[in-house]
Amino acid sequence: MALEIRNVKKSFGNLKVLDGVSFEVEKGEFACIVGESGCGKTTLLKIVAGLVKADEGEVLYDGKELKTEDIAFVFQDDRLLPWRTALENVMFSLEMRMRELDKKRREEIARSFLELAGLKGFEDYYPHQLSGGMRQRVGICRALAVNPKVLLMDEPFASLDAQTRNRMQLELLKIWEKRRKTILFVTHSVDEAVFLADKVVILSPRPAKVLKVLEINLERPRDRTSPEFVGYRREIMNLLQGTSLSI
Amino acid sequence: MKQKIYSALLFVFLWYLLYFLNVLPAFHVVVVTFLMLVVKAEPVLGKTLLQHAASSLLRVLAGAIVAFSISIPLGILMWFSRIYNLLHPAIEVLRPIPPLAWIPLSYILFASFPNPTVFAQIFIVAVGAFFPSFVTISDYVRGVPQEFIELAKVFGAKSFDLLTKIVLPYSLPGIITGVRVGLGVGWMSIIAAEMIATSGSGLGYFILVMYEVGGRMPEIIAGMAMIGLIGYSMNTLLFKLEERFPWRLKSGT
Amino acid sequence: MRKSTVIFLFLAVAIFISGCAEEESVKLVKLSPPDMLEQIKIGKIDAFIAWEPFPSKAAKSGQKILMSSGDIWKNHPCCVVAYKVGKADEKMLEALVWAHVKATRFINDEKNWDKVVSYASQFTGLDEETVKMALRNIKYVEYPDEKEFRHYYEFLKEAAILKKSVKELGYESEDEFFEKFLRRDIYERVVTKLEENPNYVPEKAGKIRLGYITADLHHLALYVALKEGYLDRVFEDVDLKQYPNGVAIMEAFKLGELDAAYLGGAPATLKRINDEIEISIIAGVNNEGSALVVKKEINSPKDLAGKTVAIPGFGTVQDFLMRKVLKEGGLKVS
Numbered sequence: 038m039a040l041e042i043r044n045v046k047k048s049f050g051n052l053k054v055l056d057g058v059s060f061e062v063e064k065g066e067f068a069c070i071v072g073e074s075g076c077g078k079t080t081l082l083k084i085v086a087g088l089v090k091a092d093e094g095e096v097l098y099d100g101k102e103l104k105t106e107d108i109a110f111v112f113q114d115d116r117l118l119p120w121r122t123a124l125e126n127v128m129f130s131l132e133m134r135m136r137e138l139d140k141k142r143r144e145e146i147a148r149s150f151l152e153l154a155g156l157k158g159f160e161d162y163y164p165h166q167l168s169g170g171m172r173q174r175v176g177i178c179r180a181l182a183v184n185p186k187v188l189l190m191d192e193p194f195a196s197l198d199a200q201t202r203n204r205m206q207l208e209l210l211k212i213w214e215k216r217r218k219t220i221l222f223v224t225h226s227v228d229e230a231v232f233l234a235d236k237v238v239i240l241s242p243r244p245a246k247v248l249k250v251l252e253i254n255l256e257r258p259r260d261r262t263s264p265e266f267v268g269y270r271r272e273i274m275n276l277l278q279g280t281s282l283s284i
Numbered sequence: 285m286k287q288k289i290y291s292a293l294l295f296v297f298l299w300y301l302l303y304f305l306n307v308l309p310a311f312h313v314v315v316v317t318f319l320m321l322v323v324k325a326e327p328v329l330g331k332t333l334l335q336h337a338a339s340s341l342l343r344v345l346a347g348a349i350v351a352f353s354i355s356i357p358l359g360i361l362m363w364f365s366r367i368y369n370l371l372h373p374a375i376e377v378l379r380p381i382p383p384l385a386w387i388p389l390s391y392i393l394f395a396s397f398p399n400p401t402v403f404a405q406i407f408i409v410a411v412g413a414f415f416p417s418f419v420t421i422s423d424y425v426r427g428v429p430q431e432f433i434e435l436a437k438v439f440g441a442k443s444f445d446l447l448t449k450i451v452l453p454y455s456l457p458g459i460i461t462g463v464r465v466g467l468g469v470g471w472m473s474i475i476a477a478e479m480i481a482t483s484g485s486g487l488g489y490f491i492l493v494m495y496e497v498g499g500r501m502p503e504i505i506a507g508m509a510m511i512g513l514i515g516y517s518m519n520t521l522l523f524k525l526e527e528r529f530p531w532r533l534k535s536g537t
Numbered sequence: 538m539r540k541s542t543v544i545f546l547f548l549a550v551a552i553f554i555s556g557c558a559e560e561e562s563v564k565l566v567k568l569s570p571p572d573m574l575e576q577i578k579i580g581k582i583d584a585f586i587a588w589e590p591f592p593s594k595a596a597k598s599g600q601k602i603l604m605s606s607g608d609i610w611k612n613h614p615c616c617v618v619a620y621k622v623g624k625a626d627e628k629m630l631e632a633l634v635w636a637h638v639k640a641t642r643f644i645n646d647e648k649n650w651d652k653v654v655s656y657a658s659q660f661t662g663l664d665e666e667t668v669k670m671a672l673r674n675i676k677y678v679e680y681p682d683e684k685e686f687r688h689y690y691e692f693l694k695e696a697a698i699l700k701k702s703v704k705e706l707g708y709e710s711e712d713e714f715f716e717k718f719l720r721r722d723i724y725e726r727v728v729t730k731l732e733e734n735p736n737y738v739p740e741k742a743g744k745i746r747l748g749y750i751t752a753d754l755h756h757l758a759l760y761v762a763l764k765e766g767y768l769d770r771v772f773e774d775v776d777l778k779q780y781p782n783g784v785a786i787m788e789a790f791k792l793g794e795l796d797a798a799y800l801g802g803a804p805a806t807l808k809r810i811n812d813e814i815e816i817s818i819i820a821g822v823n824n825e826g827s828a829l830v831v832k833k834e835i836n837s838p839k840d841l842a843g844k845t846v847a848i849p850g851f852g853t854v855q856d857f858l859m860r861k862v863l864k865e866g867g868l869k870v871s
Contacts, residue, residue, distance in 0.1 A: 328870075
């Protein structure tokens with residue numbers, strides 16, 4: 038058992054957001070969390086990241102408390118620093134987290150990740166010169182570069198158009214297959230969850246509880262039109278019935 | 285471009301209208317006076333317009349350097365809420381005092397200095413340039429998006445990293461805006477200060493003496509044109525520099 | 538963008554080069570006479586030229602008088618009494634000239650010396666020793682010599698300080714201009730009447746608004762006329778207004794604040810022509826009475842090269858005298 042989320046509770050004032058969320062993710066497993074918009078998915082992710090403190094419960098990795106330095110985060114907005122080039126943005130996480138490395142080494146690592154993400158040749162571009170998909174890939178590289186135990190992704194493709202989004206999902210899987218990280222991926226798209234995940238954690242509307250943890254036993258690359266795929270989707274949709282989910 | 289030409293033509297047309305109404309000297313007379321004054325010393329004060337401009341500019345630069353060497357670091361430190369809470373009320377009280385209102389106080393402060401007028405003038409420019417630049421910079425710094433701070437914290441940034449790797453680079457265009465706004469106010473302050481205190485040179489002094497000696501409307505307008513030209517150039521140059529930062533907050537010219 | 542940058546840079550370089558290129562010349566700065574005394578003491582200026590009693594006061598506190606204005610230009614006219622054309626009527630002018638002549642004659646009467654010294658001391662706020670020294674440098678007169686007076690005009694014209702010709706003001710010739718500008722008729726009428734009858738007093742006029750310069754010993758006749766009751770005998774009401782220098786008085790004339798004033802002949806001429814402020818001169822006040830004060834180490838006008846000299850204002854009598862000194866010493870103004 039790698040990542041354990043145990044009975045996490047969180048309220049903001051009188052507003053109860055998380056009401057005892059528990060689930061587990063294996064090492065190297067790709068887990069998606071789906072739920073209605075505003076159900077507390079992002080709060081849960083921030084608790085896992087250590088950015089927000091839980092009122093109750095704990096987050097463990099290999100039986101010990103998961104620390105901020107063990108994770109890396111990919112945000113919904115690309116959140117690249119506009120005064121840094123793509124390469125420098127990837128180096129930013131290394132500067133913060135791996136202070137022992139010299140500049141040359143940091144640059145080598147950053148370059149290798151950009152190459153992995155298909156961004157060779159764009160190292161010296163500033164964020165405003167890159168497309169939305171490229172920017173998001175730089176954000177992923179920045180997170181992977183620090184070699185985190187767990188990669189947290191908060192609806193990273195939500196703001197991209199459908200085509201780019203599908204391409205990015207493939208790209209992400211490609212990267213993940215090369216560097217097997219434990220991924221916790223929040224999305225409100227059931228389609229995205231079924232396409233990406235080994236395991237889907239379905240949350241109820243606020244206050245959030247785990248409705249079900251569903252293993253997706255499909256070969257990758259997955260065919261969105263196959264009856265099995267549609268079956269998984271229908272099952273999740275039924276669980277989330279009455280909520281405003283996109284398909 | 286066409287718009288600019290029309291605008292210039294309208295300006296000259298209105299000018300000649302005022303000329304025929306006996307309000308202003310003819311436009312071409314002012315232009316010729318301006319050009320003559322640039323190359324030839326004016327007889328009453330014995331200096332060219334460029335020499336007067338140089339005196340005014342030197343004073344502004346001295347005052348501005350003093351102002352910015354305080355307003356930039358202090359403005360950035362305003363990122364810390366504790367410092368902000370400490371300084372903000374005091375700044376808000378001092379800020380509405382016009383730079384010229386500091387003149388009498390500055391004379392008393394610098395009375396024992398070897399050259400009180402020069403010190404007082406530099407002080408007034410510094411006061412004039414400090415507040416707008418400080419407020420612009422601190423507003424910018426206070427406006428650093430929380431998202432960037434969160435990002436840096438996720439990757440383990442310390443307080444000092446936040447300041448040097450997020451707050452400072454994010455605020456760079458704000459610093460340039462602050463310098464631009466501060467220089468603009470400083471430039472206005474020095475011209476006014478030169479008109480109040482005897483300085484012996486400078487564009488403000490020049491137009492005042494031209495007024496005193498009398499009969500020199502073209503010289504006065506030429507002096508004003510020089511003031512405008514320099515103010516415009518400083519503003520435009522810094523604005524062009526600001527535009528190179530794609531993440532800058534939009535600010536007026 | 539590229540082109541405008543080049544232009545800006547060019548302008549900036551030109552400005553700084555011209556700012557640095559200062560040849561050996563004298564820097565004239567404008568200061569009020571009380572400030573001159575302070576600043577020469579702390580060494581901020583190297584010399585100043587001002588009206589009495591300031592040079593005498595400086596001499597008393599250890600500065601050196603390099604030349605009196607009589608040395609610069611013997612018997613030069615200095616202050617005058619002028620009135621705003623259209624503001625003052627003939628009755629008022631005759632009354633004013635009468636009071637002025639009476640006061641001037643009072644000052645010039647040896648018998649009154651002690652009283653004059655005491656009036657001078659009250660008027661300027663200085664001790665009697667200093668005002669005695671100052672009084673010796675001033676010649677109180679009743680009307681200036683026209684030939685000498687036109688000297689101002691010639692100099693101002695030559696130095697390009699005058700911006701207009703008398704033709705532009707609507708006069709046929711300079712002679713015609715001066716005939717109108719220097720009105721001798723009132724003075725002559727008053728003097729003739731006084732010769733016929735030394736006890737003559739003109740008809741009483743109404744209110745007069747009269748300007749003069751702060752603590753300018755040249756304007757002592759005004760103070761005497763006030764203290765000896767001459768003004769009260771011919772005016773129902775006298776409204777006295779102080780100004781820092783002659784240029785300020787001309788501005789006040791322009792704004793219609795004054796009917797008549799005591800002021801320097803040079804600013805009167807300069808602003809009469811440059812700004813077309815319509816005034817005429819009806820009496821003289823004094824000849825000479827200014828001096829060039831220098832720091833100890835300065836021994837001749839040539840030593841002023843590269844120094845800072847204070848004048849009470851541009852276009853004043855003292856500015857005029859200073860430029861004369863510099864011109865004769867082969868120095869330039871910067």
